[in-house]
Amino acid sequence: MAWHPKTMITHHMKKMMQDQEEDVEEEVKQKTSWSWRELLESVFGDEIKNMKKDKVAHKSPRSCNLYDRKPDFKNSYGWSVSLDGSDYSPLKSSGIGIYHVNLKPGSMMTPHVNPRATEYGIVIRGSGRIQIVFPNGTNAMDTHIKQGDVFFVPRYFAFCQIASSNEPLDFFGFTTSAQKNKPQFLVGATSLMKSMMGPELAAAFGVSEDSMQNILNAQHESVIVPALQAGQ
Missing domain, CATH: 2.60.120.10 (Jelly Rolls)
Incomplete structure (x- = not known):
């Protein structure tokens, strides 16, 4: 099936717009994620650092009787x-x-x-x-x-x-x-x-x-x- 040039151009434009929209959405997600991370770290910085350390160490606090x-x-x-x-x-x-x-x-x-x-x-x-x-x-x-x-x-x-x-x-x-x-x-x-x-x-x-x-x-x-x- 042969594509008409106008149809091909329209299809290509739609694909570009779709890809661009996806890129924008991804960028927004990343910015939003980064903003939330900055906000959380500014408020709970020390606790987040400790959580990261605990995650790396893979161990929970010891118990105490x-x-x-x-x-x-x-x-x-x-x-x-x-x-x-x-x-x-x-x-x-x-x-x-x-x-x-x-x-x-x-x-x-x-x-x-x-x-x-x-x-x-x-x-x-x-x-x-x-x-x-x-x-x-x-x-x-x-x-x-x-x-x-x-x-x-x-x-x-x-x-x-x-x-x-x-x-x-x-x-x-x-x-x-x-x-x-x-x-x-x-x-x-x-x-x-x-x-x-x-x-x-x-x-x-x-x-x-x-x-x-x-x-x-x-x-x-x-x-x-x-x-x-x-x-x-």
Whole structure:
């Protein structure tokens, strides 16, 4: 079948236009893809770089078992262990820390303040009480907690947990910071009050230095101590 010159020209022009349209579409796609890549890299640059590194390395972050760690603190009344971004790098990107505390029957985690994070806790075994105080010193909460209960303590609020006299208090939770929390304890051998001890502190309480010293030295234990009155 012979093609008429005009038909051939028309066909060729259509083919050229089609090819040109395809080239333009491809160029637009490439530009759009490049624009999105530039946008994503400008916003999520570090994370994209890390993802690329992980892809090249072909390996996911290692797991970390909290129960394999040596407790940060342990004595006759219980123990506590925590995990932050310096211990497990994936926590840095999530911005949280993890902790686990076990109090033996009749023991107490001494009153303390979290200077860097809000704390969330879940009671996984036993029962007891949690007491929270507003920064101005007034009572915020004093309530019984048992297995399955969830609680939270805002940053800068003083609080303590007390195990019941007849069973332990075992709780696990999260903090809203991947940095080391460094809780400030208000009672016990390593309390903030002891580091502040001096004539000014005694004068603030209206007592002599000797009296203040006797008060601060009355508790020889630190962090976890026997409670005078166990939670009911």
